Amino acid sequence: MTEFELIQKYFAAQPVSRDDVVLGIGDDAAVLAPPAGKHLVVTTDSMIEGVHFTPETEPESLGYRALAVNLSDLAAMGAEPAWFFLNLTLPKIDETWVEAFCRGMFSLAREFNVQLVGGNTTRGSLSITIEAQGLISEGEAIRRAGAKPGDGIYVTGTLGDAALALRHRLGRHSLPVADYDVLKPRLDRPTPRVREGMALRRIASSAIDVSDGLLADLGHIAEASGVGALVVRDHVPLSETYRRHLHEVGWDHALSGGDDYELLFTAPAHAGRDLQRLLTRFGVGISQIGEMVSGDGVTVIDTAGNPYRPATRGHDHFA
């Protein structure tokens, strides 16, 4: 099977069909028609074997996750996903692998009506780069800058589950099978909070998705906004499963673990009622974990008000 046949069979046959795609896969470039008055929101993210995932990760999960992390970035801006591009580097053509990869990727693409419109495949060590584009009305994109002292700090869902699953996979902590089964999808198939991000457009004063870790990502918001952040450690939402292991694994996976792809955002105090409405509209919980303050940096305290210092604050690919 050649590169062209691979593209034809697995990628050109992608399942989503949008009216705003003038020309999809198969020419020198895609041609897209953004609606009048809309701004484009564009992001790109790579996943490299051995850096972002272990060799035993199932291809179906890789396909899903590669798209999910990009949709998560769009969600953090409040954008509605529209189109995406895939650059796939493969050691060899393995049709079983590619088929499973596409199954994972396209299941998510279908869910959010986002169409694969281009990309390319190359030979090399396994890596996946996706570039996703979304749409938003002028002036409505939620930035990292915008948080003000007094704004509440909120997070969707629960944190630390992905990090705990990874720790188990790397053999650094042994979880009971039933617990790993619960946490594994949180690592391999994170749910991008696209609907929640869109709903936060006129509510949140700033937003980011939790990819590097809560404290690191909150640090990005604080720095971009020119303010500080105060987090109450025990208000950070944990899953039931994480909580059962809390005494052995501690808070740090939830505070600094990364890979959760929940939305972290700030909102002024008067937004409380809107947030309450959001909470009932979507299945996912929203927890207040602290407050933006004047100054800079991110401070963590426990419920007694004592400072808490996590062992690590986030992820740097070159560290």
Add this chain to the structure above:
Amino acid sequence: MTEFELIQKYFAAQPVSRDDVVLGIGDDAAVLAPPAGKHLVVTTDSMIEGVHFTPETEPESLGYRALAVNLSDLAAMGAEPAWFFLNLTLPKIDETWVEAFCRGMFSLAREFNVQLVGGNTTRGSLSITIEAQGLISEGEAIRRAGAKPGDGIYVTGTLGDAALALRHRLGRHSLPVADYDVLKPRLDRPTPRVREGMALRRIASSAIDVSDGLLADLGHIAEASGVGALVVRDHVPLSETYRRHLHEVGWDHALSGGDDYELLFTAPAHAGRDLQRLLTRFGVGISQIGEMVSGDGVTVIDTAGNPYRPATRGHDHFA
């Protein structure tokens, strides 16, 4: 130096400033404002060490070339470049390398007023993925489909120089130093034919850029258009340097070598005068090399009208 510092120092400081960039590097995604009535033209291409370039290629050339091959795809659609994204995978942070890489990339970005607005850096074996976006008025994108029997087949510049330089670099043919010096930039710093592509908008019936090789790329046009192509081998434009080595290296590097990034296009016979005007407007030559015919496939003949069969027809990364 961390990933964040690297991005800040070398990429966020990029030199182009466009009014239609609402939000560039530094948030979860870029926000871009395409002008009303314009369609987006989007392409992406990867360069992997050991596949698309040899380890001794200078970083400045890599930076230039990675952007050039993407702008070349936009040129083949007739689009005006606007913004680009960079995904860079590096074995380690080497500031000297990154600085030279950026110098090459941004020299071209400046030339075509295309702004770096996002991307990411990761640790891994060296690979470069760029995604470039351009703008075009509705209905004006030049597609691969559109060639008709009787249309002339044209190519800009000369073909085979990049392949000959590569052959020398790989030690398969030894060129005199002076000749290699002339051909080397054709491999490392190909000129994307952006202005020529834009000028061809209402002239060309189809277009593609020569990346896989003349015959392979002409095959794409023929197939997409549902017609055949007849090429007169001796009309394929060669540089003076290539021509001096023609008796040893033959025609095949020009016919199938790839990496030339010239524009290959078709135009109806009545477009002759417009093409003449183009020829004088831009420094680069335009040569007619054959004619589209009914049927399918690409046939090559020599000046005597005898069929000519090249040893290879193009490039497949997995072959």
